[in-house]
Amino acid sequence: MKNIIRKTICSAMTAVTLSACVVAPSALNMNDSKISIVNSINAEAAFEPFYGTITVTGAGLRDKPNGSTIEKLWAFTPVHVVDYETVGRNEWYKVETPDGEGWVSYRAVDRCSEEEYNIRLEFAEGNRTAFVTNWRGVPVKASDSAASNTVGTLPFLSVVQLERLWPSGGDGIVWAQLPDGKGFIQINDGNGGMNVELLTAEQGKLMNDIYGIYRKLFRR
Secondary structure (H helix, E strand, O other): OHHHHHHHHHHHHHHHHHHHHHOOHHHHOOHHHHHHHHHHHHHHHHOOOEEEEEOOOOEEEEOOOOOOEEEEEOOOOEEEEEEEEEEOOEEEEEEEEOOEEEEEEHHHEEEOOHHHHHHHHHHHOOOOEEEEOOOOOEEEEOOOOOOOOEEEEEOOOOEEEOOEEOOOOOOOOOEEEOHHHOOEEEOEOOOOOEOEEEEOHHHHHHHHHHHHHHHHHHHO
């Protein structure tokens, strides 16, 4: 704790000293300038890495804060935010994405749980086949809501392709849409439990071959 306090004080002194070299003395006497310096120092000193998703398709991944765009990101791309920096009035997050790392505006990131991040990361990496591991099976819903009508059930040990993942609500549940408008399933229960395991298409085919006979026995 003492080391953290000492580092924070040293950082504040360094920032004020550097500012004095490039800012007119009259500006240093302004309350707004002092508050801005202190707020920036406090925010960066208090930063802790977290998980999130991109809020809008087309968000620019940059090579540095205020730098050049190196890639456009899709909405709901999972990101691990590992650093924070303020440049002028702009705030930037350094993020790790499935395709590399860079910097994005803080406005482009919504926080999410580590569980949701891991689910979206697996999906982004090509694991888009669901293998049902919940022995009760998984209800198929008419929409991405537990309150919507149940239109079917995926039985235990069944294998199904997934079309896309939908935004999760405040309950932390990630919904997946099935192909051809066949409905939606819950990937997780929002409390650390998983209803399915995400696999590649090849792994899904293997599981289907192995457990096909067991599914028939289980249904009897």
